[in-house]
Amino acid sequence: MIYLQPIGLVSHELLVKLSKELERKISKITGGVTILEPLDLPWQCYNPQRRQFNSTCILKLMEPRWITLGIISEDLYADGMNFVFGEAELYGSRAIVSIYRLKGPRLFERLVKESTHEIGHVLGLMHCKNRYCVMSFSNSLYEVDLKTSEFCETCKSKLSIRP
Numbered sequence: 001m002i003y004l005q006p007i008g009l010v011s012h013e014l015l016v017k018l019s020k021e022l023e024r025k026i027s028k029i030t031g032g033v034t035i036l037e038p039l040d041l042p043w044q045c046y047n048p049q050r051r052q053f054n055s056t057c058i059l060k061l062m063e064p065r066w067i068t069l070g071i072i073s074e075d076l077y078a079d080g081m082n083f084v085f086g087e088a089e090l091y092g093s094r095a096i097v098s099i100y101r102l103k104g105p106r107l108f109e110r111l112v113k114e115s116t117h118e119i120g121h122v123l124g125l126m127h128c129k130n131r132y133c134v135m136s137f138s139n140s141l142y143e144v145d146l147k148t149s150e151f152c153e154t155c156k157s158k159l160s161i162r163p
């Protein structure tokens with residue numbers, strides 16, 4: 001099951017749309033999608049100098065149900081990075097995506113890509129060198145828009161060996 005966990009204010013309409021798309025794309029591997037009640041913004045993870053939330057800190061606060069995907073409207077950073085679109089526990093259970101930097105007319109498709117990417121990490125996939133594969137690492141919106149929302153054949157074959 002994928003548990004969509006809104007953190008702070010997130011458009012319910014967007015979450016419903018995302019849940020339907022993830023259901024269509026990936027529920028054969030993960031099971032269906034459930035939208036959870038929103039969590040309050042975790043201010044203990046906020047860095048006032050940076051005006052960003054620490055994604056690693058938030059991940060640790062989320063209940064580790066397989067697979068929990070946090071969606072947040074605030075900007076995220078991780079140690080050593082100016083910002084991150086999201087973060088996930090590799091082969092773990094939790095992931096988070098921020099919509100803060102995905103905004104624009106392509107917000108929804110970007111959110112689908114980054115959500116699928118982080119779920120891919122939870123399923124054990126590493127970054128992929130294929131720029132069109134959803135598992136390729138994106139450091140800019142240009143790269144997000146360049147890749148597709150699909151796993152390449154190599155990544156797909158790794159997914160299929162999971163129990």
Ligand code: ZN
Pocket residue numbers: 117121127137
């Ligand atoms: Zn990644």
Ligand code: ZN
Pocket residue numbers: 128129130133134135136151152153154155156
């Ligand atoms: Zn790939």
